[in-house]
Amino acid sequence: MKNLLKAAVAAVALTAAVGSAQAADVKACWIYVGPVGDFGWSYQHDQGRQEAVAQFGDKLETAYLESVPEGPDAERAIERFAREGCNIIFTTSFGYMNPTLKVAAKYPDVKFEHATGYKTADNVATYNSKFHEGRYIIGQIAAKMSKTGTAGYITSFPIPEVISGINAFMLGAQTVNPDFKVKVVWANTWFDPAKEADAAKALADQGVDIMVQHTDSTAPLQVAQERGLHGFGQASDMIAFAPEAQYTAIVDEWGPYYIHRIQAVLDGTWKSEQTWDGIAEGHVKMAPYTNLPDDVVAMAKETEAKIAGGFEPFTGPIYDQAGELKAAEGVTLDDGAILGMNWYVKGVDDKLPN
Amino acid sequence: MFEAVLLTVITAATPLLIAAIGELVVERSGVLNLGVEGMMIMGAVVGFGAANLTGSGTVGALAAILAGMGMSAIFGLLVLYLATNQVATGLALTILGLGLSGLIGEAFIGVPGLKLPRLEIAGLSDIPFFGPVVFNQDALVYVGLGLVAIVSYVLFRTRAGLILRAVGDNHGSAHALGYSVLKVRFLAVLFGGGCAGLAGGYMSLAYTPQWVENMTAGRGWIALALVVFASWLPVRVVAGAYLFGAVTVLTFHAQAQGLGIPSQFLSSLPYLATIVVLVIISANRRLTLVNTPACLGKPFVPDR
Numbered sequence: 001m002k003n004l005l006k007a008a009v010a011a012v013a014l015t016a017a018v019g020s021a022q023a024a025d026v027k028a029c030w031i032y033v034g035p036v037g038d039f040g041w042s043y044q045h046d047q048g049r050q051e052a053v054a055q056f057g058d059k060l061e062t063a064y065l066e067s068v069p070e071g072p073d074a075e076r077a078i079e080r081f082a083r084e085g086c087n088i089i090f091t092t093s094f095g096y097m098n099p100t101l102k103v104a105a106k107y108p109d110v111k112f113e114h115a116t117g118y119k120t121a122d123n124v125a126t127y128n129s130k131f132h133e134g135r136y137i138i139g140q141i142a143a144k145m146s147k148t149g150t151a152g153y154i155t156s157f158p159i160p161e162v163i164s165g166i167n168a169f170m171l172g173a174q175t176v177n178p179d180f181k182v183k184v185v186w187a188n189t190w191f192d193p194a195k196e197a198d199a200a201k202a203l204a205d206q207g208v209d210i211m212v213q214h215t216d217s218t219a220p221l222q223v224a225q226e227r228g229l230h231g232f233g234q235a236s237d238m239i240a241f242a243p244e245a246q247y248t249a250i251v252d253e254w255g256p257y258y259i260h261r262i263q264a265v266l267d268g269t270w271k272s273e274q275t276w277d278g279i280a281e282g283h284v285k286m287a288p289y290t291n292l293p294d295d296v297v298a299m300a301k302e303t304e305a306k307i308a309g310g311f312e313p314f315t316g317p318i319y320d321q322a323g324e325l326k327a328a329e330g331v332t333l334d335d336g337a338i339l340g341m342n343w344y345v346k347g348v349d350d351k352l353p354n
Numbered sequence: 355m356f357e358a359v360l361l362t363v364i365t366a367a368t369p370l371l372i373a374a375i376g377e378l379v380v381e382r383s384g385v386l387n388l389g390v391e392g393m394m395i396m397g398a399v400v401g402f403g404a405a406n407l408t409g410s411g412t413v414g415a416l417a418a419i420l421a422g423m424g425m426s427a428i429f430g431l432l433v434l435y436l437a438t439n440q441v442a443t444g445l446a447l448t449i450l451g452l453g454l455s456g457l458i459g460e461a462f463i464g465v466p467g468l469k470l471p472r473l474e475i476a477g478l479s480d481i482p483f484f485g486p487v488v489f490n491q492d493a494l495v496y497v498g499l500g501l502v503a504i505v506s507y508v509l510f511r512t513r514a515g516l517i518l519r520a521v522g523d524n525h526g527s528a529h530a531l532g533y534s535v536l537k538v539r540f541l542a543v544l545f546g547g548g549c550a551g552l553a554g555g556y557m558s559l560a561y562t563p564q565w566v567e568n569m570t571a572g573r574g575w576i577a578l579a580l581v582v583f584a585s586w587l588p589v590r591v592v593a594g595a596y597l598f599g600a601v602t603v604l605t606f607h608a609q610a611q612g613l614g615i616p617s618q619f620l621s622s623l624p625y626l627a628t629i630v631v632l633v634i635i636s637a638n639r640r641l642t643l644v645n646t647p648a649c650l651g652k653p654f655v656p657d658r
Contacts, residue, residue, distance in 0.1 A: 035456065035567030037463040067568060152610065183610045186617035192571040193562040195602070198366055202606035205358040217569075219562040222466075241466045241564060351614050 024061035026265050028052065028258070029086035031077055032066040033093035034191045040216030040235040041190065041252070042066060045092045045115075048254030055259050059266065070095025075102055082107040088265050090258070091115065093190075094159050100124060111270050113261060116161050118339050120272050127257055130278025131161065132168035132338065134250030134286060135212075136313035137303050138232045139172025141247050141289075142210045143180045144296050145230060150181040151210040152203030154220050156190045158352055162214050164341040168313045169212060170348055172303075183208055184350035193219040204229060211245075221245055230291065237287035248300070249287035256282060276335060280308045314338055319346040359603060364495055365561060367599030369394070369553040369570075372498045373577035374584070374591045375505055376549020381581055382509065383542035384522035384649035388444025389429055390550050391574025392451025393422040397554030399455040402565040405468050414468070415494065415555050422551015423544050425451060430543040434536045437653045448574070456567045467563035492560045494552070499592070501549065506588040518542060522647035525654040535654050550574065579628055585635050586645045594631070598624050 030049055034042035049062055063086065068077045074096050081089050082103055088111040091100045097117035104112045104124045112124040120126055142151045153169070155162050166184060173180040183206060185199045196215050200223035203211065211224040211231030218241040224231040225245035233239070233249025257275065264270040277283040286304055289297045307313070314337075316327030321344045327333050344352060373390055380387050400421035405414025429447050432438045509515035520528040521538045529535050557573070558565050576598065584590035605620035636642055 037456065037459065037565075037567040039464050039564075039566060043463075183612070185606050185609045186621075187606075188617060188621040189571075191566075191568070193564065193566060193569050194366070194369075194557060194571065194573070197562045198362060198603050199606045201362040201365075202359075202603060203610055205355065205362070206607065206610045208610075217562070217566055218564055222562060222564065240464065349612055351612075 025059045026056075026087045026262060027061040027063070027085055028262050028265075029062065029081040029084075029089045030064040031068050031074065031081070031089070031091045031093075031096060032064060033068065033070060033095070034216055035066050036064070038191055038216050039218055039238070042092070042216070044235050044252040045090075045254050048258045051255030052258040052262055056262065056266075060262060068096075072099075075099035078103045078112075079106070082110045086110060088113065088262065088270070094157075094161065111265060118160075118274075120274060122272055125261075125270075125272045125274070127261075127275040128161070128339070129252055129283040130276060131250055131252075131284060132164045132313060133278045133307045134284050135165045135168040136172035136307070137286060137300050138212065138248065138250065139169035139174075139180075140176050140303055141232075141292065141296060141300055142169070142212065143173035143176035144299065145247065145292070146177075146180070146210045148207055148209045149177060149179065150183060150208045151212055152200070152206070152208035153182050153184045154196060154199045154203070154211070154213045154215055155184060155186050156215050157188065158186070158342075160339055160341045163344070163352070164314075164338050165214055166348060167341065167345045170345050171313055171318070174347060178347075180347070181349060182212075182347075184348065187215055189215065191216045193217040196220050197223050200224065201227075218242070233287060239287065239290065244291060246287075246290060247292055248289045251285040251287050253283055253285055276339070278307070279304060280310065320344065321346055321348065359607065361491075362603050363596060363599045364491060365599075366602050367595040368495050368498050369556045369561065369573055370577050370580060370598060371553075371592060371595035372494070372501065372556060373550045373553035373574060374580040374595060375498070375501050375588060376546040376553075377577055378581050378584065378586060378588060378591060379505060379509075379518070379549075380542050380546035381650055382522045382586060382647055383518050383539045384525055384647050384652065384654070385433065385539050385543055386440050386444065386651040387426065387429055387447070387543060387546055388441060388578065389425065389447025389451065389574075390546075390577050391570060391572065392448035393425040393547050393550035394451075394554035394557070394570045394574045394577075395455045395568070396425050396451045397422040397551030398558040398569055399459040399462070399554075399565055401551070401555030402462055402467055402558040403458065405559055406462060406465060409468070411468055411559055414559050415552060418551045418555025418559070419548045420551065422547040422549070422554065424547070426543050426547020426550070429547070430540045433653070434539055434543070437655050440651055440653070452568065459565050459567060462565040463567075465565070467558060467565065494556045494560055497552070502588050502592055509588065519647070522649055525649045525652070529654070529656060535656070539654075550577075553577070576624075576628075579632075583628055583631055583635070585642060586647065594628075597627060597631075601627055 032042040036046040065077050068074050090113045092115045094116045100112050100114045114126050116128045117126050187199050196217050197219040200220040204227045209229050211220050213220040213234050218238045221231050221238050221242040225242040230245050233246050235252050237249045239246050312332045314333040316331040317329045318327040320326050397418035401414040401418030404417030405411050432443050433440045521535050525535045580594045583594045601624040
């Protein structure tokens with residue numbers, strides 16, 4: 001009897017807790033592919049979430065799940081959030097695309113936002129940043145600074161975002177040194193510091209002196225630092241890990257977008273859109289240029305300003321590996337062609353895994 | 355070139371080697387601890403934290419060992435003295451370690467770590483080829499190889515090793531002879547925990563000197579597979595760990611050389627190699643049975 005009473009009291013307390021939680025006007029939820037402590041991709045998304053919390057205060061309740069594998073688990077995680085009363089759910093990795101659409105079809109009243117994908121629905125918007133703009137800049141820096149004329153490029157998976165990054169890097173490098181070479185290595189993981197370090201060491205042993213990464217940990221830069229090479233940070237400013245090695249980093253800024261979209265939910269003006277912003281809108285930022293001579297910094301800043309002014313790195317003439325013309329002189333590839341890119345530009349010495 | 359590759363192979367193999375040799379002792383005593391990953395990650399975070407707070411890599415390594423031992427003590431108390439299911443408890447230990455390390459490590463995210471100094475032996479390190487490979491590694495590489503030698507000697511050449519193997523092969527008889535089965539097993543579990551902790555510490559102190567959540571990325575599971583791969587023989591653990599490290603490193607070299615082999619296939623090579631060797635070993639039944647601890651995973655509850 002006593003136990004029963006206790007249980008009843010606990011139940012009342014529990015509903016009270018849930019009740020107070022619902023006092024917020026909007027609940028926004030995030031699914032991260034890595035741990036929030038990766039100091040890269042997921043870390044930056046969580047920084048954006050925290051900016052939104054700071055902005056909205058009591059009006060906003062947030063929740064997140066980290067290290068959610070891409071695949072069937074993702075669908076369960078997203079559905080759990082939808083059932084728990086999230087009003088807007090941000091799924092922050094490419095592999096969540098189909099799970100997001102599947103769950104969205106079942107919960108028409110919940111808003112979904114999928115990062116880096118290309119499929120939308122009435123209640124599914126997509127958002128992405130033009131990381132390739134930053135990669136164009138680091139390509140120029142790499143070609144200027146490299147003594148061996150070869151960069152190592154550690155990549156995760158052969159998806160359009162990664163491929164367009166490699167291409168933009170090469171196009172940037174070719175403006176400085178038309179014969180610049182890149183060795184591409186696929187780690188087949190977004191986040192495994194030790195494996196990324198192994199990849200970086202292998203590249204260093206093969207004579208590259210610039211380390212570029214499209215994986216999320218700071219390990220490759222640390223290897224660059226240890227071996228006296230140089231490189232670029234990914235997703236966040238990694239200068240603390242490689243004070244002498246990092247030239248700059250491509251920093252993702254998600255906060256303004258999250259605030260904007262949550263505000264839209266609050267105002268009832270949320271619509272399914274495809275947002276793709278870059279340096280001009282402040283979604284992609286370059287970390288301070290360090291360890292570089294003044295003329296290279298000036299060049300990088302000039303390119304950055306040019307891109308902010310509307311220049312698109314994928315402006316012709318662009319040839320693919322087979323030498324086929326993909327964009328004629330002065331012609332810019334359209335968004336769809338960049339977001340769905342599955343071919344290498346001329347000069348990339350790698351066969352695309354399929 | 356070859357020398358450089360060998361250097362990286364040794365670094366890649368060392369955490370696997372240290373964790374696997376610890377687990378080998380645990381399994382030789384008849385206990386299956388599936389919590390290696392959890393103990394490793396705790397070793398990584400505590401080792402990193404201690405090294406950062408004190409500024410000493412040695413303190414970091416010792417703290418990592420203690421963290422692993424602490425985790426394994428929980429496991430030992432549960433499975434030995436409360437006779438809980440070993441498989442379930444081990445899995446729970448892994449999940450606990452992953453979660454707890456994230457909590458403890460929050461303060462260390464984005465903090466660069468100390469790099470353990472390499473052990474340079476004057477004169478010897480300068481010998482061409484052999485010098486850098488053999489005499490210019492971080493100290494834990496030697497600790498790992500030393501551990502294998504010690505474990506190998508103790509297991510097969512001393513009375514203590516005989517008792518440990520007896521407990522693992524037939525706990526009833528060992529008990530009847532008057533040996534304390536639970537005490538022997540508890541000590542073995544502690545040793546395994548210490549090794550796993552040190553292996554984790556190696557990750558966060560020497561391999562990639564930083565703390566990030568989930569940084570062991572499944573190496574604890576590979577260490578577990580290595581023990582079976584080695585059919586519970588210490589020397590074969592070394593061979594397995596180095597083979598695994600070599601395949602991992604060489605896949606990247608093959609890619610950077612532009613050999614045109616699909617990278618997904620290369621990534622799966624270490625695991626394929628493990629399966630192939632497991633098949634070869636288990637095909638020889640006699641060999642497997644000789645070395646497999648007969649009481650592996652069986653709980654022991656003394657009747658008086």
